[in-house]
Amino acid sequence: MPIIRARYPENWEAIAEQVKTEANWCCEQCGRPCRKLGEPPAEFFLRVQQWRPGFLPLEFAIAPRRYLLTVAHLDQVPKNCERENLKALCTGCHLNHDRHFRGKQRSLKREWFGQLRLGVGDDA
Numbered sequence: 001m002p003i004i005r006a007r008y009p010e011n012w013e014a015i016a017e018q019v020k021t022e023a024n025w026c027c028e029q030c031g032r033p034c035r036k037l038g039e040p041p042a043e044f045f046l047r048v049q050q051w052r053p054g055f056l057p058l059e060f061a062i063a064p065r066r067y068l069l070t071v072a073h074l075d076q077v078p079k080n081c082e083r084e085n086l087k088a089l090c091t092g093c094h095l096n097h098d099r100h101f102r103g104k105q106r107s108l109k110r111e112w113f114g115q116l117r118l119g120v121g122d123d124a
Helices: 012-022 041-051 057-062 091-112
Strands: 069-073 086-090
Touching: 012 069, 012 086, 041 057, 069 091, 086 091
Parallel strands: none
Antiparallel strands: 069 086
């Protein structure tokens, strides 16, 4: 789901990179190593092979987004960038975390773009 950049602080990229660096560019949920910004493929493949012996570069070529590190807001509030509210997650773990909030996020995005709520409990 694409993010609405305006909901995030201006320095979001720097904040996200700091969180990823503190996590050593690994998912804080499952431990999957993810590719660092500008990391040469050979170095990345070595890191992944240490995590999962037998890893083949073809696996990355088929599904590179599995090795993309993102930063999740645990409370789903993009402006809340306190470190305890942020977690470095691979795309799979991030999607799994967000699925519990999907209905509420759809409603919040509609409101962000100006759609009014009709009544209480109208989160669908």
